Amino acid sequence: MIDQGYALLSPALVVSALLFCIGVAGVLLRRNAIIMFMCIELMLNAVNLSFVALAQQLGHEGQVFVFFVMAVAAAEAAVGLAIIIAVYRHKQTVNLDKINLLSG
Amino acid sequence: MEQVIFWLFSAIAIASALLCVTRRNPVASALWLVLTMFSLAGIFVILDAHFIAAMQILVYAGAIMVLFLFVIMLLNIGQSEASDLPGWMGHVIMLAIGAVLAVQLWAMTRIVPDGDIRLPAGAMRQLNEQEGAVQVIGGPLFRDFLVPFEITSVLLLAAVVGAVVLAKRRL
Numbered sequence: 001m002i003d004q005g006y007a008l009l010s011p012a013l014v015v016s017a018l019l020f021c022i023g024v025a026g027v028l029l030r031r032n033a034i035i036m037f038m039c040i041e042l043m044l045n046a047v048n049l050s051f052v053a054l055a056q057q058l059g060h061e062g063q064v065f066v067f068f069v070m071a072v073a074a075a076e077a078a079v080g081l082a083i084i085i086a087v088y089r090h091k092q093t094v095n096l097d098k099i100n101l102l103s104g
Numbered sequence: 105m106e107q108v109i110f111w112l113f114s115a116i117a118i119a120s121a122l123l124c125v126t127r128r129n130p131v132a133s134a135l136w137l138v139l140t141m142f143s144l145a146g147i148f149v150i151l152d153a154h155f156i157a158a159m160q161i162l163v164y165a166g167a168i169m170v171l172f173l174f175v176i177m178l179l180n181i182g183q184s185e186a187s188d189l190p191g192w193m194g195h196v197i198m199l200a201i202g203a204v205l206a207v208q209l210w211a212m213t214r215i216v217p218d219g220d221i222r223l224p225a226g227a228m229r230q231l232n233e234q235e236g237a238v239q240v241i242g243g244p245l246f247r248d249f250l251v252p253f254e255i256t257s258v259l260l261l262a263a264v265v266g267a268v269v270l271a272k273r274r275l
Contacts, residue, residue, distance in 0.1 A: 008110055012151060013212040015114045019121055019140075021205040026125035028197045034130050034176055038137050041168065042121055045144055048160075052153045057222045060231065060240050064249055066156050067241060070163050071256045075263035077168045081175045082270035088179050089273070 012053035019046035033084050033094040037077075044073045110150050117143040130176045134169060141165045152228040154237035 019042060026039030048066045055062025084094060091099055117140050124136035141164045148157035231240055245253055 007107065008151065010213050010215060011110060011114070012147065013215060014209055015117065015147070017205060017208040017212050018118050021201050021208070022118070022121045022125055025198065025201050028201070029194050030125065032130060032181075034172065034181065035125075035133050038133060038172060039125060041164070042124065042137065042140065045141060045164070048156075049144060049147065052148050052151050052156060055153065056151050056228045059223060060228065061244055061248070063153050063156050063241055064244050066153070067159070067245065068249075068252060068256060070159060071260065074163060074168060075259050077171055078263050078267040079270065081171060082267040085175060085179065085271050094179065094181060 009053055009057060013050060016046045016049040016053065019043075019049065031096050033087070033096055033099075036096070037080055037084070041073060041077070044069060106150055110147060113143040113146040113150070116140075117147070130181050131173065134172050134176060137172075138165050138169045141169070152232055154232060155241045158237075 023039045023043035023046060026042065027036050030036055030039070048069055051062045051066045051069070055066075087099055087101070088094055090101070093099065120136045120139040120143070124133050124140060127133045127136065141160060145157040145160040145165070148154075148160060235243070
């Protein structure tokens with residue numbers, strides 16, 4: 001019973017690493033801008049899981065950091081989706097292979 | 105018992121994350137991501153972060169994912185194009201990620217924080233019971249992290265202005 005709190009640190013970090021790698025794979029393999037964006041949210045969530053797992057043993061400041069990560073994620077989602085809408089209006093697609101606004 | 109629930113939620117989270125990445129339809133993808141976030145909230149409760157779990161459901165599953173679904177349906181994106189999942193380059197990328205993941209997992213399973221900086225077992229749960237789940241976050245947030253908290257408000261203001269400027273057709 002006493003050791004239960006410690007027993008979950010490594011499993012939680014393993015799950016976090018798996019989720020982060022799934023997110024990285026999604027960003028690298030998919031070409032749909034919105035799905036890539038969701039994969040970024042997935043990576044942020046994986047990092048939050050690491051923070052919470054370590055906060056259980058090293059003090060609750062880790063949980064405060066998760067709070068800030070959530071605030072930044074919300075701001076990022078709002079701006080990013082606005083950019084996607086603006087690009088879609090120009091190009092009528094969200095496939096990043098067909099969006100090359102900067103290559104002249 | 106806690107271990108069983110933890111692994112159950114982890115299995116759901118990882119499976120639905122994989123489904124989220126592999127679905128062709130963005131709406132299905134978004135809904136699988138919502139399931140991932142719900143199961144992560146369950147894991148947060150097991151790890152004694154009750155307030156964070158509530159925020160996870162409210163902010164991520166409630167606000168951010170609804171915003172995503174809103175944009176997907178606004179743009180009316182159906183099935184995505186065929187070039188979504190590349191061929192040999194995809195395999196190379198998958199191999200590289202797999203190698204990084206293997207090293208990460210090997211390192212993660214042997215992490216033990218130093219004895220002198222780590223809290224006694226069950227300290228977080230005790231703190232939650234004594235102060236309440238909100239005060240555990242709120243106390244340090246307004247005592248030690250007041251400046252970052254105030255800067256966050258500037259960030260949110262910039263995000264609001266930026267979103268309006270970018271998405272509006274004509275100002």
